Amino acid sequence: MILMTALTETAEKIKNMEIRGAGKIARSAAEAMKEEALSIKTKDIKEFNRRMEDAYNILYSTRPTAVSLPNALRAVMRYKADTVEDAKTAIAANADAFISGSENAVKKIGEIGAHRIKDGDTIMTHCNSSAAFAIFETAYRQGKDINVIATETRPRQQGYVTVDFLQKSGIPTTLILDSAVRYTMKKVDLVIVGADAVTVNGSLVNKVGTSQVALAANEARVGFVCAAETYKFSPRTLFGEMVEIEERDPTEVLCNELRAKWPNLKISNPAFDITPHKYIDMIITEIGAISPEMAYWVIKDKLGWELEEAAEASM
């Protein structure tokens, strides 16, 4: 029997999507690492380091696509200490810095992104992104008359979470089916979505269906903007690695009763897809609005990753 600790509880919640969205996953993982470090009783630094490595691996293996998770875990684990006491202090400070940095980044994205929104705009979004929501909320608070069209986002209906946020903030909202995206695009002025990962060539990994929204926006000549904190940029892609697309349980797509009725039916349930950089007009980060082509610079200069380091992390 596996003993449930605060850390395994957080890991379970990330797996079953009680905790979801790349930013929230990263902040919760950082907090769980801090709590784990503070709860370890040993005075032996080697034993402490080993247990922190275990904690890292448990959280790392929860969901594979959002790069914010490994980036957060690595930020927390960037410590060198001879004593357990010093290690705990460093880990707690790293976790707190990551969490407040992440919250400030979302706020800053809201401020920068709101400049892109004009009074009277209709904006389409897909899934539920706190970074995208920060933009809507800031623009609305500035007194801009906006209407947000939210897709339902099958199969987990994250669109309902978006609708709930928007309605609670008083922002005029329209809910549409995912299949109504192209039909509805003619009423849209701008698309804003979040990110689970941005690759070194500026492509976007986000909730499955995002690339279809981008295609429809491109066809209708509607601007397509991504809101992403810089810790969503993927260092491993600098080394040529692909971002893994999570394949989730088939029961999310079809209930057990119907699966039993068609025992030979195969079900594919990818949770994310890739939007090529050529469909993205702009990525709004906390360090400014950048073109997708600047992703290499963000990974190298802002996140400080070199090719050797990316290679090491991929081992």
Ligand code: RUB
């Ligand atoms: C969530 C999703 C969101 C990004 C960004 O997918 O695709 O657009 O994670 O979110 P899931 P945020 O529901 O499968 O986690 O801007 O909040 O970090």
